[in-house]
Amino acid sequence: MTDSRAMNSAPSITRLADYEAFPFAIDSVDLTFELDPTHTRVTQVSRVRRVVHGTNALELNGKDLKRVALKIDGVEVQSDRLVEIDETLLVRQVPDEFVLEVVTEINPEANTALEGLYLSNGMFCTQCEAEGFRRITYYPDRPDVMSVFTTRIISDASRPVLLSNGNPVSDQHLPDGRREVFWSDPFPKPCYLFALVGGDLAVKHDEFVTMSGRRIDLRIYVEPKDLDRVDYALESLKRAMAWDESVYGREYDLDIFMIVAVSHFNMGAMENKGLNIFNSSCVLANAEAATDQAFQRIEAIVAHEYFHNWSGNRVTCRDWFQLSLKEGFTVFRDSEFSADINSRAVKRIQDVNFLRSAQFTEDSGPTAHPVQPSEYQEISNFYTLTIYEKGAEVVRMIRTLLGPELFRKGSDLYFARHDGQAVTINEFVAAMADVSGRDFTQFMRWYRQPGTPRLRVDVSHDSQTKQLQIQLMQKQPVVASGESHAHYVIPVSYQVIDQVTGAVVVPETLFELSDESASITHDGIATNPVVSILRGLSAPVKLEMDRSVDELVALARFDDDGVNRWDAIQELYMQAISGFLKDLDSSIDDALRRLICDLISDPAKVADPACLAEMLALPQDNILWDAFQPADPQKILEARKALRQSIARAGASSWFELYEAMRVDGPYEPTADAIGRRSLAITALGYLAKVEPIDDLLKDIDASASNLTERYAAYRIARSDAADEVSLELSEKFLNRADTDEVLDLWLSTEAMNEKTATIDRIKELTSHSRFAWTNPNRVRAVLGTFANRNVRAFHTPEGYRLLADSVLKLDAMNPQIASRLVMPLCQWGRFEKGFQDAMKSELRRMIAKDLSKDLYEIVSKSVD
Ligand code: TRP
Ligand code: ZN
Numbered sequence: 092m093t094d095s096r097a098m099n100s101a102p103s104i105t106r107l108a109d110y111e112a113f114p115f116a117i118d119s120v121d122l123t124f125e126l127d128p129t130h131t132r133v134t135q136v137s138r139v140r141r142v143v144h145g146t147n148a149l150e151l152n153g154k155d156l157k158r159v160a161l162k163i164d165g166v167e168v169q170s171d172r173l174v175e176i177d178e179t180l181l182v183r184q185v186p187d188e189f190v191l192e193v194v195t196e197i198n199p200e201a202n203t204a205l206e207g208l209y210l211s212n213g214m215f216c217t218q219c220e221a222e223g224f225r226r227i228t229y230y231p232d233r234p235d236v237m238s239v240f241t242t243r244i245i246s247d248a249s250r251p252v253l254l255s256n257g258n259p260v261s262d263q264h265l266p267d268g269r270r271e272v273f274w275s276d277p278f279p280k281p282c283y284l285f286a287l288v289g290g291d292l293a294v295k296h297d298e299f300v301t302m303s304g305r306r307i308d309l310r311i312y313v314e315p316k317d318l319d320r321v322d323y324a325l326e327s328l329k330r331a332m333a334w335d336e337s338v339y340g341r342e343y344d345l346d347i348f349m350i351v352a353v354s355h356f357n358m359g360a361m362e363n364k365g366l367n368i369f370n371s372s373c374v375l376a377n378a379e380a381a382t383d384q385a386f387q388r389i390e391a392i393v394a395h396e397y398f399h400n401w402s403g404n405r406v407t408c409r410d411w412f413q414l415s416l417k418e419g420f421t422v423f424r425d426s427e428f429s430a431d432i433n434s435r436a437v438k439r440i441q442d443v444n445f446l447r448s449a450q451f452t453e454d455s456g457p458t459a460h461p462v463q464p465s466e467y468q469e470i471s472n473f474y475t476l477t478i479y480e481k482g483a484e485v486v487r488m489i490r491t492l493l494g495p496e497l498f499r500k501g502s503d504l505y506f507a508r509h510d511g512q513a514v515t516i517n518e519f520v521a522a523m524a525d526v527s528g529r530d531f532t533q534f535m536r537w538y539r540q541p542g543t544p545r546l547r548v549d550v551s552h553d554s555q556t557k558q559l560q561i562q563l564m565q566k567q568p569v570v571a572s573g574e575s576h577a578h579y580v581i582p583v584s585y586q587v588i589d590q591v592t593g594a595v596v597v598p599e600t601l602f603e604l605s606d607e608s609a610s611i612t613h614d615g616i617a618t619n620p621v622v623s624i625l626r627g628l629s630a631p632v633k634l635e636m637d638r639s640v641d642e643l644v645a646l647a648r649f650d651d652d653g654v655n656r657w658d659a660i661q662e663l664y665m666q667a668i669s670g671f672l673k674d675l676d677s678s679i680d681d682a683l684r685r686l687i688c689d690l691i692s693d694p695a696k697v698a699d700p701a702c703l704a705e706m707l708a709l710p711q712d713n714i715l716w717d718a719f720q721p722a723d724p725q726k727i728l729e730a731r732k733a734l735r736q737s738i739a740r741a742g743a744s745s746w747f748e749l750y751e752a753m754r755v756d757g758p759y760e761p762t763a764d765a766i767g768r769r770s771l772a773i774t775a776l777g778y779l780a781k782v783e784p785i786d787d788l789l790k791d792i793d794a795s796a797s798n799l800t801e802r803y804a805a806y807r808i809a810r811s812d813a814a815d816e817v818s819l820e821l822s823e824k825f826l827n828r829a830d831t832d833e834v835l836d837l838w839l840s841t842e843a844m845n846e847k848t849a850t851i852d853r854i855k856e857l858t859s860h861s862r863f864a865w866t867n868p869n870r871v872r873a874v875l876g877t878f879a880n881r882n883v884r885a886f887h888t889p890e891g892y893r894l895l896a897d898s899v900l901k902l903d904a905m906n907p908q909i910a911s912r913l914v915m916p917l918c919q920w921g922r923f924e925k926g927f928q929d930a931m932k933s934e935l936r937r938m939i940a941k942d943l944s945k946d947l948y949e950i951v952s953k954s955v956d
Contacts, residue, residue, distance in 0.1 A: 419482020
């Protein structure tokens with residue numbers, strides 16, 4: 092791995108401003124793989140043609156490759172024509188048109204970075220995005236070089252399933268006893284969409300008939316033991332295919348669509364053309380082995396990868412600065428899919444909560460960057476919440492400004508105009524501009540400026556003149572650099588209701604704030620108006636608005652926008668936590684107590700259980716740390732607990748009844764309705780456990796539950812609130828029944844976050860568990876990711892920081908992508924009190940003195956001063 096270390100003193104920076112088109116076209120690429128765990132031989136035969144004159148050097152990329160041969164028109168290129176520096180190989184004096192032949196040898200078994208070709212439980216698989224193809228063969232590893240690929244896979248009989256992109260063409264036995272399968276993908280693609288799989292896999296088949304009547308062969312390949320957990324992903328796939336036809340007019344293009352589940356995977360899943368490769372945790376589910384949340388995640392990710400077939404594959408990115416072109420748009424598409432087939436309000440609340448807690452945090456920290464970055468050291472570090480989630484918010488704003496019909500026209504134009512091309516974010520927005528006649532010049536700042544802008548709102552009402560005034564003012568993000576920000580176009584959706592009756596006084600209206608400030612006036616409003624603003628979070632901004640308890644209570648009771656109803660009660664919780672931070676023995680406002688009682692006391696009146704469950708969930712740590720700076724995470728933890736206890740007491744007489752009323756009988760179904768009821772039932776159970784011992788009830792649920800969601804809830808609640816022996820008993824039982832990796836990870840993560848038992852020693856014990864492996868990212872995330880992100884008590888200590896830093900260093904030698912993600916919690920020192928800051932910074936300084944990967948070096952060096 093030594094060649095992947097960064098030269099710490101001189102990191103090389105790639106800049107958008109330096110972009111130049113590739114001077115050659117590659118008309119076809121024919122690949123042959125002779126699979127072998129330690130010596131796989133790859134032969135590439137490409138037809139290359141110069142398209143820009145004045146250059147006669149062909150620039151290829153390669154990494155960790157053994158070069159066996161490199162020929163032009165059948166003649167080995169002499170070494171004096173080759174210049175190899177880092178990951179580029181320059182072939183000088185090439186003719187105008189030629190056949191390039193490259194033979195390389197690679198070692199999949201030694202590949203723990205999980206980029207390029209590697210082995211996962213004996214199965215060969217690839218991950219080429221963003222720059223993994225260069226670990227397979229010498230090739231221009233950049234998304235604007237699109238070509239038509241064929242793949243020949245040669246293997247012995249131990250791997251009966253041999254897959255690649257496109258359509259299967261032939262399958263034959265070779266004289267030497269090996270087998271050779273041949274795949275051909277007719278659609279030109281960049282090499283990051285190349286994929287290959289080889290192993291002893293089981294398959295489930297299905298079929299989808301497209302809108303034009305074509306029959307598509309659908310297949311999910313998994314390890315044989317997992318075949319009983321593929322049905323839900325297959326059903327989700329068919330729903331996604333139908334949705335993309337009806338909502339975007341997008342039809343699938345090949346005759347076959349395959350999903351493969353692998354155990355070792357750095358991210359969630361990958362949209363390789365016709366051959367999506369998934370982290371097994373994002374495919375496998377059944378009632379006994381997946382929670383409701385896992386079912387919903389699987390549905391969303393299957394859809395996300397499928398939607399990439401158009402937003403990403405048919406139209407791809409010119410360069411990696413355009414990553415959000417495919418990711419932002421595709422996240423927007425998958426969130427709308429989930430909203431359409433489940434509950435729109437709940438999906439939006441969850442997305443807004445995630446954006447605010449995670450993306451806003453990133454956007455105010457040392458790795459903040461625009462949705463379209465202008466430079467990077469390591470592109471793998473830019474698969475971020477900003478590119479994905481904020482990128483999706485920007486697309487959502489475009490739709491809000493255009494309205495759904497024009498947005499669809501813009502999307503149609505974009506796909507028609509750029510089919511088969513590698514384009515930029517500008518071209519996406521240009522299509523939207525062309526169909527609407529709207530000028531997006533100012534709007535483009537959402538793509539180019541980092542940070543979360545703030546929106547200050549001041550409301551005044553005069554009962555004499557019956558005039559309501561809403562003053563809006565946009566303010567710069569609170570960013571460390573303090574550079575000046577140009578004003579955004581902010582779509583501000585609002586509505587006015589009556590504080591007492593909840594009646595709508597001014598119906599939902601969209602105001603576009605494009606200047607620094609604006610004032611909105613409404614006449615004829617006699618009494619008690621309450622403004623519901625940024626409805627559905629109409630823009631990714633931080634709201635600054637002084638709202639009284641009574642106004643917030645009115646919104647929490649009456650607002651017909653689910654996000655704002657949820658947001659209002661969250662704001663009440665923030666005020667309560669602020670009170671507890673001043674005095675742990677203080678008590679919550681009576682109005683909040685009454686609100687909670689009213690929300691839960693009559694189960695028959697609960698219109699949307701899932702929404703109510705979201706309303707009863709407390710603000711996440713990140714949100715509190717942002718609001719109460721400089722933050723003492725341990726004190727905030729205590730304040731949050733005090734609020735949780737107060738809410739539990741406020742509803743003490745109702746929790747059991749609510750739990751009973753919401754329980755779902757009958758066979759398990761992961762429908763939105765059943766998931767919503769279970770989620771409220773479990774929330775009620777959690778609060779109930781805070782006010783009375785329910786050990787027997789928890790044991791009973793554990794013994795009789797028909798599904799993992801309830802059984803897991805009983806275990807989790809027991810772990811935090813039951814008597815020690817019951818807590819331990821349910822933990823052991825849960826582990827004993829954890830016969831899949833996914834259930835094991837639930838156990839590992841619960842053990843790693845459990846405040847009572849998850850000490851530093853316990854975390855170390857978990858990483859020595861017989862089923863733990865440092866080389867498996869899912870295990871690492873379950874233990875160390877959960878520890879660092881969810882176990883405030885143990886992590887936010889000098890020993891906790893040290894444990895994370897040591898783990899990151901250990902991982903960096905095996906898998907730099909995982910190391911550079913895991914280190915993030917240490918980089919957020921800026922929001923904490925000095926003692927915590929110093930301890931975090933000293934770990935970062937200790938790390939930077941070591942020989943780090945390019946990935947980890949970029950993150951740590953940006954985070955330490
Ligand atoms: N394109 C993938 C997605 O969002 C992301 C991805 C999968 C990825 N695996 C990766 C990105 C490995 C970087 C490295 O759907
Ligand atoms: Zn994606």
